[in-house]
Every structure is written in structure tokens, then in C-alpha cells.
Amino acid sequence: MAETKEKSLSDEKPKPRVRPIVRLGIFLISHSFHVSVVCCTAGVLALFLLPVLAKNTYISENALMPGSASPMLSNQHVSDGNRLVKDLTNPNSKFSETGIESHKIIAQYMLDLGAEVSFHKFHPQMNQFHPLHFFSSPDSGKIQENYSCSSYGINTVGIIRAPRGDGKEAIVLVTPYNALKSGFGEALSLGIAYSVFSLLTQVTWLAKDIIWLVADSQYGEYAAVAAWLREYQTPKFSSLITPNAEMCPDVNNLFELKGHSISGSKFSNSFRRAGTMAAALVLKVRDQNEQFEDTISIYAEASNGQMPNLDLINVVNYLAVHRQGLRVNVEKLWSLLNSSWLKSLGEIFESLAKVAKSLYPKWKFGIPATEYVEGTATLASSLYYQALGVPTGPHGAFRDYQVDAITLEISPKFSLDKVWRNDILLRGGRLIEGVIRSVNNLLEKFHQSFFLYLLTSPSKFVSVGVYMIAFALLIAPLPMVAASLYVDANSSSNCSKGDSSTPSAITDTDEHSIAIRSWRWLNSAKLVFIVHLWGAIVSLLPYFISQIPDCSPTTSFMIWVLLSILSLLTLNSVLASPLACAKATQEKEWALVKSVTISSVFIGLGLMSVINFATAEIGALLMVPMCLLAQPLKLDVRAGTLRSFCRMICNLVLGHIAFPPAAFFLLKGMLEGFGNANVGDFWMWVESLWAWNSATYLFIGMVQLPCWVLCISILFHTC
Amino acid sequence: MELSFTQGRWNYESWGGFDPISSSNAKPPGVELWAVFDVPQHHIDASWKNLTHTLSGLFCASINFLQSTATYSTPEWSFPPASGNVRYGTLPCEAVCTENQTPWLKLLPCRDKAGIALLLDRPSLYRGFYHSQQLHLTSTGSSSEGIDSGIILEQTLTVVLQPNSEMAIEVHASEKHIQPSWSLSSIFGKQVSGICVLAKSSSVYLLLDRGLVAELKFPNKENGKSAANGLTSENFWSNPSFELSANPDRIFLEESSSHSKSLSILYMFQVEKYSESEPFDIGLMWKVPVAWLCQQTPLHASRFLMGSGNERAAIAISLKSTQFTEGFMSANSKDGSCELRVAVFQVVPWYVKVYFHSLRVFVDQQPRAVSDIIEKIHVSPSKDKMSPGVMEVVLKLPCRVNTAALTIEFDKGFLRIDEYTSDANQGFDIPSAIISFPNFHASMVFLEDDSLNKSPEKCPVMSYTEVLLVPLTTPDFSMPYNVITITCTVFALYFGSLLNVLQRRVAEEERFLKAKAAKKTGRLPLLLSKLSAKLRGRRLEPLHSPPSSSSFINSKLVLKVILVAGLAVGWQYFSS
Numbered sequence A: 001m002a003e004t005k006e007k008s009l010s011d012e013k014p015k016p017r018v019r020p021i022v023r024l025g026i027f028l029i030s031h032s033f034h035v036s037v038v039c040c041t042a043g044v045l046a047l048f049l050l051p052v053l054a055k056n057t058y059i060s061e062n063a064l065m066p067g068s069a070s071p072m073l074s075n076q077h078v079s080d081g082n083r084l085v086k087d088l089t090n091p092n093s094k095f096s097e098t099g100i101e102s103h104k105i106i107a108q109y110m111l112d113l114g115a116e117v118s119f120h121k122f123h124p125q126m127n128q129f130h131p132l133h134f135f136s137s138p139d140s141g142k143i144q145e146n147y148s149c150s151s152y153g154i155n156t157v158g159i160i161r162a163p164r165g166d167g168k169e170a171i172v173l174v175t176p177y178n179a180l181k182s183g184f185g186e187a188l189s190l191g192i193a194y195s196v197f198s199l200l201t202q203v204t205w206l207a208k209d210i211i212w213l214v215a216d217s218q219y220g221e222y223a224a225v226a227a228w229l230r231e232y233q234t235p236k237f238s239s240l241i242t243p244n245a246e247m248c249p250d251v252n253n254l255f256e257l258k259g260h261s262i263s264g265s266k267f268s269n270s271f272r273r274a275g276t277m278a279a280a281l282v283l284k285v286r287d288q289n290e291q292f293e294d295t296i297s298i299y300a301e302a303s304n305g306q307m308p309n310l311d312l313i314n315v316v317n318y319l320a321v322h323r324q325g326l327r328v329n330v331e332k333l334w335s336l337l338n339s340s341w342l343k344s345l346g347e348i349f350e351s352l353a354k355v356a357k358s359l360y361p362k363w364k365f366g367i368p369a370t371e372y373v374e375g376t377a378t379l380a381s382s383l384y385y386q387a388l389g390v391p392t393g394p395h396g397a398f399r400d401y402q403v404d405a406i407t408l409e410i411s412p413k414f415s416l417d418k419v420w421r422n423d424i425l426l427r428g429g430r431l432i433e434g435v436i437r438s439v440n441n442l443l444e445k446f447h448q449s450f451f452l453y454l455l456t457s458p459s460k461f462v463s464v465g466v467y468m469i470a471f472a473l474l475i476a477p478l479p480m481v482a483a484s485l486y487v488d489a490n491s492s493s494n495c496s497k498g499d500s501s502t503p504s505a506i507t508d509t510d511e512h513s514i515a516i517r518s519w520r521w522l523n524s525a526k527l528v529f530i531v532h533l534w535g536a537i538v539s540l541l542p543y544f545i546s547q548i549p550d551c552s553p554t555t556s557f558m559i560w561v562l563l564s565i566l567s568l569l570t571l572n573s574v575l576a577s578p579l580a581c582a583k584a585t586q587e588k589e590w591a592l593v594k595s596v597t598i599s600s601v602f603i604g605l606g607l608m609s610v611i612n613f614a615t616a617e618i619g620a621l622l623m624v625p626m627c628l629l630a631q632p633l634k635l636d637v638r639a640g641t642l643r644s645f646c647r648m649i650c651n652l653v654l655g656h657i658a659f660p661p662a663a664f665f666l667l668k669g670m671l672e673g674f675g676n677a678n679v680g681d682f683w684m685w686v687e688s689l690w691a692w693n694s695a696t697y698l699f700i701g702m703v704q705l706p707c708w709v710l711c712i713s714i715l716f717h718t719c
Numbered sequence B: 001m002e003l004s005f006t007q008g009r010w011n012y013e014s015w016g017g018f019d020p021i022s023s024s025n026a027k028p029p030g031v032e033l034w035a036v037f038d039v040p041q042h043h044i045d046a047s048w049k050n051l052t053h054t055l056s057g058l059f060c061a062s063i064n065f066l067q068s069t070a071t072y073s074t075p076e077w078s079f080p081p082a083s084g085n086v087r088y089g090t091l092p093c094e095a096v097c098t099e100n101q102t103p104w105l106k107l108l109p110c111r112d113k114a115g116i117a118l119l120l121d122r123p124s125l126y127r128g129f130y131h132s133q134q135l136h137l138t139s140t141g142s143s144s145e146g147i148d149s150g151i152i153l154e155q156t157l158t159v160v161l162q163p164n165s166e167m168a169i170e171v172h173a174s175e176k177h178i179q180p181s182w183s184l185s186s187i188f189g190k191q192v193s194g195i196c197v198l199a200k201s202s203s204v205y206l207l208l209d210r211g212l213v214a215e216l217k218f219p220n221k222e223n224g225k226s227a228a229n230g231l232t233s234e235n236f237w238s239n240p241s242f243e244l245s246a247n248p249d250r251i252f253l254e255e256s257s258s259h260s261k262s263l264s265i266l267y268m269f270q271v272e273k274y275s276e277s278e279p280f281d282i283g284l285m286w287k288v289p290v291a292w293l294c295q296q297t298p299l300h301a302s303r304f305l306m307g308s309g310n311e312r313a314a315i316a317i318s319l320k321s322t323q324f325t326e327g328f329m330s331a332n333s334k335d336g337s338c339e340l341r342v343a344v345f346q347v348v349p350w351y352v353k354v355y356f357h358s359l360r361v362f363v364d365q366q367p368r369a370v371s372d373i374i375e376k377i378h379v380s381p382s383k384d385k386m387s388p389g390v391m392e393v394v395l396k397l398p399c400r401v402n403t404a405a406l407t408i409e410f411d412k413g414f415l416r417i418d419e420y421t422s423d424a425n426q427g428f429d430i431p432s433a434i435i436s437f438p439n440f441h442a443s444m445v446f447l448e449d450d451s452l453n454k455s456p457e458k459c460p461v462m463s464y465t466e467v468l469l470v471p472l473t474t475p476d477f478s479m480p481y482n483v484i485t486i487t488c489t490v491f492a493l494y495f496g497s498l499l500n501v502l503q504r505r506v507a508e509e510e511r512f513l514k515a516k517a518a519k520k521t522g523r524l525p526l527l528l529s530k531l532s533a534k535l536r537g538r539r540l541e542p543l544h545s546p547p548s549s550s551s552f553i554n555s556k557l558v559l560k561v562i563l564v565a566g567l568a569v570g571w572q573y574f575s576s
Helices: A002-012 A020-030 A032-053 A075-089 A100-112 A184-200 A221-233 A242-246 A249-255 A310-323 A340-359 A369-388 A395-399 A418-441 A464-475 A477-495 A503-508 A511-518 A521-545 A553-583 A589-611 A613-629 A633-639 A642-657 A660-672 A679-691 A695-715 B020-025 B041-059 B062-067 B098-106 B115-119 B122-126 B165-173 B184-188 B210-217 B221-228 B233-237 B323-332 B479-503 B506-518 B520-537 B540-549 B552-575
Strands: A116-122 A153-160 A169-177 A209-216 A276-285 A295-299 A327-330 A404-411 A453-457 A460-463 B002-007 B030-036 B086-091 B130-140 B150-160 B203-208 B242-244 B250-254 B265-270 B283-286 B299-306 B312-321 B339-348 B352-363 B366-368 B374-380 B389-398 B403-412 B428-430 B434-442 B459-464 B468-470
Touching: A020 A032, A020 A477, A032 A340, A032 A369, A032 A453, A032 A460, A032 A464, A032 A477, A032 A613, A075 A100, A075 A184, A075 A418, A100 A116, A100 A153, A100 A184, A100 A209, A116 A221, A153 A184, A153 A221, A169 A184, A169 A221, A169 A418, A184 A209, A184 A276, A184 A418, A209 A221, A221 A395, A276 A395, A276 A418, A295 A310, A310 A327, A310 A404, A310 A418, A327 A369, A340 A369, A340 B552, A369 A453, A369 A613, A395 A404, A404 A418, A460 A464, A464 A589, A464 A613, A477 A589, A477 A613, A521 A553, A521 A589, A521 A679, A521 A695, A553 A679, A589 A613, A589 A695, A613 A642, A613 A695, A633 A642, A642 A660, A642 A695, A660 A679, A660 A695, A679 A695, B002 B041, B002 B098, B020 B150, B020 B459, B030 B041, B030 B062, B041 B062, B041 B086, B041 B098, B062 B086, B098 B122, B098 B130, B122 B184, B184 B283, B299 B434, B299 B468, B312 B339, B339 B403, B352 B389, B389 B403
Parallel strands: A169 A209, A169 A276, A276 A404, A295 A327
Antiparallel strands: A116 A153, A153 A209, A295 A404, A453 A460, B002 B030, B002 B130, B030 B086, B130 B150, B203 B265, B242 B283, B250 B265, B299 B312, B312 B403, B339 B389, B339 B434, B352 B366, B352 B403, B374 B389, B428 B468, B434 B459
């Protein structure tokens, strides 16, 4: 297109031909407005098209062979599991405060099966903000503080050695269990795990060791699993506080059990290991459920939007749906399900698809409107949780060690009779057995299927190749607009001297002034750099604020805001002001600032898309329109046309929305209602972000906030 | 020379690690081969290659992979069974199957057709927990002696089986643990009905472990006393706690050993007495539940990987004292300074780049200086694609040690694409380390009254650690295809533009352009066709952009194009 047009232009007066690629670039830059409008619309449209473009999942690794073997879990094992559930929920047995008794019961059951059992005592590690620990792998070198004897958790670990395996690999089964206030659901999940475990001690096909971790969830499920994994992967050999810890009275009490156990007693105080972990399953049973069907929810998002291999989800989905007749759920944003605009959008797509199909029968991309709405809700939650960068369950701890893991939450239709309980034990157990058997079949680790994907339903996914398009379209106009603004700003200052506006016209002006003018962007770059520096300072501030004792979230948030403003003013006065004043007289200075801002945003978004795509996508949705539209309000007021008025309104609205706290409250209000919004909530949210080492926090602090400040400064620019 | 094929792991904790069986017959999973050469130094590698190929052909196994220098190593002094010109290699991922066993059986005089070998029923053998077949060749007598020179072939098969597993489950359920009774026929599903005619002697030994004997006898005081008096055979085989189904022909009692208070008992059954009509089948019926522990190695060794990610990791060998140690440690330590020496022999493949300087030792959870603990160390670093890294260490630990740990860091190397194995995504194996205890010797000397005298062979206590699996970074194996495609594209572009530049004449072109400008109208249909072609190629974007961004002529053109396209779409829509 562009080439032909350029050609026709250049045909008029034959001159040395510019290279096609350069011509294309010049063309795009000169039409940047149209290009950016088209690209942004297309980007947003492509995002909404994703549920339509989603493909059905398929099991990519042949070795998995899910469901090819008939389940071996029989009623015998189920009744074993039932026995454990009864023992654990027995109201007569008196549990002490630490709940050690129930751990003993579990350990005894494991021992009776001939498994190796050990207890793992851990101190819950508070998540702390370490400014330099982003992206660093979890290490064991942290200095442990002196914990009191009372605060520790006990994980019970049972290991089955594969009778004929070589012990190089292991499969982990995790059941969170809080001994102090365990619901019936937790006991039931233990029952399911136990029935599977008792089956696996007898089967001959086992090639990988099985580790059953009963994670003590009184300090949170994640903390327990993470502590165990830390000990497993990066143990500390030197510990200074060991004698201190052993003095605690309860511990000895704990370890004295099993005097009478069978020959080859496999209980040990030491930490036990099996080989490299191949996969991990976290099993939970929800207590209450109002649904009419037995459903199973899959949680897969780990820290920073990392996902387990899609094959793992596929296997679970396949076995649950086709073998056990369970309904599979993935997380949805429920509020989106009832939105009418989404429904109408779905209908539009549906009718479009119908038209397309009638035109050419092979075009079958349409999905029903209801399915579209559900897909969008799932996609939105998938994007949201990935963008948040906070793991959605204990499985997140495994992902930090490159182990594929998911959390399965079974929510049975609730009734209390025994038949129903047996049924849940049987079906849940068979599902777990099938998944373990599939993973057991694997020769290699999970690598065949996707790691970068978004789910639109348990059986549909959008792979990276498709969802990148939406993002690429969104950010594509940024460099063009930046270039065109730069060219404009450079040439417009020449306009007053009566030159033509083409870049080539600059050649006949004074060499010296060109040199100065072409370096003018450095000023703006300095401003942008200062603002980004400020962003870095702002994102470091919470570390110091959190050191202040006894601070309610609201006050710490206020302190944060105050300190941020203060630091901005200081930085501005110290570094920026003298030169900014000198250059403020120049016209079109805002264009240069905007140009540099846009390029920095482009770089930031590009970097973020590599680290956490979902964050970058959401950030791009907020920031790209704001950056592109930003123009001094004064200019718009002066112009006074309808177009500039519209732009002004847009600018003001976007300026409000893109402010991170505002965006947060808006999102929260949309999801939960505006009633209980509190200023401190944002602080809590931010705290959770940095506690989980989420890159989203860095993104907000160092890309989005500076960008917003710069855009606001452009809006209120005096020119 | 010794060759072993093993499937499964030897469970040192429950099957013991101190007696000769576990010390000499417990082997790492896969294939292990070592050989001592009595040839000049520069011929050793050639003869090793020869040997691996021969064995590979003989046993239908991929032992020939051991021929390349990157896979075998030359231990200097820490490899216990032998010293001198030793070559040692392992293949941890070799799968052992019946096809390896058949050649092994063929070496027996009667194969598995007669004699005790009749018991070797493949399904029941491979159903067990552990299965290891070994071939031990020693040449006796130097050539100078002349007469006695020959080669002794020793074939060993070590199996750990679980007697009738169905029974065991029921026992579990009833919470009362009586060991399952067993008999040869119930374990192997076969009975021995006669001897192999070529065999000089064939007998079955049944060994009661020291720990078991201790458990059996100590409740019964007078039995324990009579053991010292050299008791009669009746007392032994009709023990109150178990019953043997056949009378043993001979009973041996272990000579008093220094390590343990109790002695083990060996029953011998001679198969010659039995015939077709009266097949040989011994069984053992338990009457009372007995729990005993096998004698363990002084320190229980386990090895694991630390760290995560694809870049760095560490190997850790942790040693934990077993309760057994306490007993005879005190006996050994007459003076206060008693030392426990532990030799570690570790081979690492070259793609695991071990940094030997990062060796750290922890004793009882306290970091120690390496020089304090290590008595002797020999390290030969790995050479890329040439030789594996070998570390031989002798640790000197205090007797009262509870735990000791040895960590060493490594980098994960990058391999060339042809060096990856077929299932590279599984990871790569690091062969077992050998932990041996030079202070201790696993020997059992039995009191005997006639020729059957086992010479007190001093074989050091050794144990193998687990095989480790190191996940290395693997490339996308479809990458070569992509690379080829991209390279071809780049080459095509390069040569295309080069040729274009070479054959172009600028002056002529300008003239041509001028001529063209004169008859511009002729280009319109060309442009039209080009545009329409482009429009079909890209649907979404250009539809919007041209009207907004084109000059006058083009907007006209585009209008025409849109009209035509709309007509086509309408035609399609209404005709269908």
C-alpha cells in the first residue's frame, strides 16, 4: 500500500529513490494519528475476540495416556480412607492445643501402610519486603530470628518408594490440614489422599516415588508448603538455634511416638527426600457448597503469572470430565457474567460468525453468546490473577522451584450420609489416582505443551501466539507517535522561520541551531528520567514505612502519599527546575516530553510483557490511550472546537482512571461494590503485592506511576 | 572384573548395610562395570574398549557406551574392591530385563533347566523389589606359576522378594503384624526337583541375621546360654517362634565377631538328597511376631540435589549416624580420640561442571574447615567431552558424630544438540557415589567342623547412594528446522539484494523513470491489481486506513475496489 502510494508521489518529480522500508516508516510516521487509532481499536477488539479464537485443549504429550488404564481404587481403599476421616473427626478424642495428636494419627496410618514417615517442623516465615530480592530464587541464607517455642507448624510427610523404580523422580501430593480447627472438608481431603496412598503402596506400576505432604496450615497453606520445599531444595546444614529449638517441650513429646511399630520401622526424625519432583497436586475439599453438582475447581496461577504446563490441567480436566463425571471449573469473574454489554457483544460476534459461515462454509469461528460471556469472564479472571502475580494457592510454592503444580478443590454437593461420602472418596480418589498414574507414565518432565497461555474455559485456551497480537497492536502505535511527535517538535520550531515542514528542509538552516535543536530532547529525557527515579523511590518507600510500628493501613497509606509528594517536589527543585525554567519558553516542549514519555512507556511495557504478560496487557489498556491523547488542556481550551473538547474530556477521565489507586478502587468497586471501599485497602493490596514478590508492584511503581505523573504534567503544561 | 545389572534400589535401612551380602551385592541401579587390568599402562584404554564391546555383545546391553573416555573413570585409591589399574564405569539409566538375564543364565552349566537355577522363574524374579545379577571374573595365579592359572567365574544373583503379597495386605488391616511365612515354592512358584548333573555341590543356605537371632534368643535365656556351649541342632531349627519345614543338613554358627554381641546362624540344605518324587522345598512358618533390625552401616548416606533453576545447583551428601554405631563405637574408642573414616568416591559427568573449591563440610550442623575433616583428597577435574570429574575423599569424622554433610556446587553445562540423549527432557543422571568405611569390614566367619571353610575375606563396608537426576536446559529440538528456515531466508534476501544492486544502473534507471512519467496512465490498471491483491491479503487494517490516508487518485481507486468487493460479498451471501 504505502509503497505504491509513495511511488506515485515520487513519480511526479523523479529524484533519488528512498529505500522502501524507510519510505514505509516515513509514511507510517506521517500518518501516525490514523495508524494509532486503527491499531488501538484493533488491539482492544482483538482482546475481546480472544474467547472466540480460543482453541480446544488437547493432550500434547503422548506418554501421559490419561484414562487408558481402568482405575484400581476399590471400596477397600475407600473404607480405609473413611476410617481415617472418622478418626480425625472423632469428637471424643481430645486434641491438645498444638493438635499434635491428629498428626500422630496421620503418621500412624502412614506407617501402617509401610511408608516412610517423618515430621518436618518449621517456623512460619513472614513474608517480608526485600527490595533487592525481586526475581531472585528463594534462598536458604536468610537469618532466622529467634522464634518462640510456641509458634511452629508440623508437616507430616509420608514417602512411598517405588518398588522397582530408581528413585530419581517423585510426585508430590499435598493436603493442607489445620489440626486446630479442621473442618470436615479437610478431613475428607485427607481421606481421599489416604485412600490413594494406600492403593499406591500396593500397585506394581509405580515408577516414581510418591510423597504425601500433610501441610500444617495453621500459619497458612502456602507458608507450610513453602517451608517444606525450602527444606527440601535448599536445606541449611548449619543452624545455630537448633539446641534452642529442641528445648521446646512439645517437640520431644512429638517424636517419642511409635515405640511399638512394626519391623523395619520407617519413622525417622530426620528430613526425608525422594528424587527430583516431577509434578505436584494440591488437594482440597471445600466445606460448604451450594451447587447441585460435584464440581472441581482448578487453580493454576503461580507467582508472577507463571502457569504450570497445560498438559497437567488437560489431564485433570480429561479425567474429571470423561472418567469421573465431575464438573470442572476454573476461576471466573462472576460480576462479568451478568453484564449486558458483554452479552450483546457476544451476540454481535455470533451473528457475524453466522454471516461469515454463510459466505464461506469453512469459516467456523463463532461461539454462542452465552459461551462467549463465560469465556470472557474466565479470561478476565485468568488475566487478572496472572497480572496480580500472587499465587492462587499452595501450588505457587512449587512453581518457584520449576515444578508443575496445580490445586484441585473438590466442592461436593453437600449431604451427610455415608453413601455420599464414599462416593466422593471414590471419585476423588480415582481422579487423583488417574492423574498420578499419568504423571507416573511420563519419561520426561512436562515440556510438550504450553506454559504461556490464558484459559477461557477448562477445555479451551488461548496460546501466546494469539494473545500477543492484541498486545502488539496496542503498543505498536507508541513508537510511531513518539517519532512523529519528535519530528513535529523539531520542525515546528522552524515553521516560524517560514520553512517547509518536510524533514529534508532542515538541511538548509543553520548548522549550529540544528545541533542545538536536535539535542533538545535531552531536556525532556532528563525530566522523564527524574520522574522515573522518583517512581523508584516511591516504590522503595513502603519498605521504610512498614518498619514503623503500630500503623494502621490508612495512616501508612497517607504517609506514603505525603512522602511521595514531598520527594517529588524535592527532586524537582533540586534537579529539574533550573533548566526546566530556561526551556519552558520554548514552544512545543510538551511534545518532546510526550514523545520521550511514550518511548519510555513503550520500553517499560515491552519489558513487562516478557516478565508478566497479563500485567503488561492491562497496563497497556490503561496507559496507551492516556499517553496518546495527552495534550495540554490550555491548547484545547484555546482551540474550542468540538474535537478538542472531546479530547479534553477524554484526557480528564483517563487522567483519573490511570492513577493506580484510582484504578484499584474502580476495579474493586466494580467487583465488590463501592460500599466498603477504604483508603487503607490500597495499602493492604500493595503490601500483599510486595510480600509475594510480584513484579506487578515494580511495574506500577516504576512504569505506570511515572507515566501518569508525566501525562498529568503534560495536561497542565503552560504553553 | 565385575559386571552387575541391577533393577531397583537396595534399601539400606531395612535390608541392612553391614553384612557381606549388602556390602558386596547391593549395587546401584543400572549397569556397573569395573575391571582391573594387568597390561601396560598405554594398553589399558584399548583393552577396556575391547572389554566393553565384548560384554555388550554378550549381554545384549548398551555397555559399549562405556567405551568413550567421557563415561568411565580411573579411581586412584578410594574404590574399595580393587586398586591399581582400575577402570570404573556406570550406566545408571540402563533398563535391565530378561534379555540381559538369559545370557547370564547361559553361562551356568545347566542353564535354568536343572538344579537350583530352576527356581529362577522370571516373572517372580522381576516382581520383586530388587534384582541384581552379577558376574565376577578373577584370574588366579600369575603366569609364572603356570599350573594353577585360570579364570574363576562367579555368578551372583541377588533378589529381594516379598512373600505372597496378598497375605500381607490382610495382615496390615488386622493391625497385628506377623511376618508372612514363606516357602521356596510360594516365592518362586517352582520347586527344585534335583540337581544339575554337572554341579559338584548344590546347596541352599538360610541365614538368620544377627539382629534376628538376638531378638529370638534373648527372650529365652537358657537358649542364649546354650549357644555358648555349642548347642545341638534341634534347639535351633525348632525355635519357639518359627518352624522350618525341612531339617537343615548342617548348622553353622558365626564366629564371635568384634562388632556385635549376637551371632548369626546359617542353615545349609543340600539339594542332592531330594529327587523328582520328593521335591526340595523349604519354608519358614512364623509363630510369633518378631521385629528386628538389620545391621546398618555406621553412617547412613543419602545424596540429593540442592537449588533450583537451570543455572546452578549443588550436590549434597548427607551422612547420618545409625543407632547401630553407638554400640560398637564405644568398644572401639578405648582412648578419647576415636575417629571414623569415611571414603567417598564420586564420579560426575562432564556436563555437570563441579567447582571443587566450593566443597564444604558440615559436622553436626556446624561448618568446618575442609582441611580439618578431610584426611586425603584426590580430584581430577572433568574435561569437556573428554573425561568425567572424579572426586575421592577420605573424611575423618569424630565417632560421636550425628550428622555430617558434604556439599559441592556445580554449574549446569550446555550440550551440543547431538550430545543430548533421546529423552533429554527427563534430565541427566549423576551416577551413584560410593561411600565406604575403611575402618569396618563386613565379614562373617562361621564355625565349621570340616572343609567348608570360608576364608575370612576382608571386604570393606560400602554403600551406594541414590542416582541423581539433573535437569539440564534443553533446547527446543525443532530449533534446527527453524534455524535452517531463517538462515535460508536471510541468505535469499541477501543474495537477492546483492544481485539487484550489482545489475542496477542508476543513470539508466532515471531515464527509464522519466520515460515512465510521460506515460503514467498506463500504470493505473497495474496499481489496481496490486491494490486488490494486497487487500485480499490483509483484511482488517487496510480497509480502514486507505480512505483516511490516501491521496485523491487512491481514494477513487479504493472506492472502486470496495465496490467490487462488496458486490462479491453480496453475491456470495445471497447466492448461498
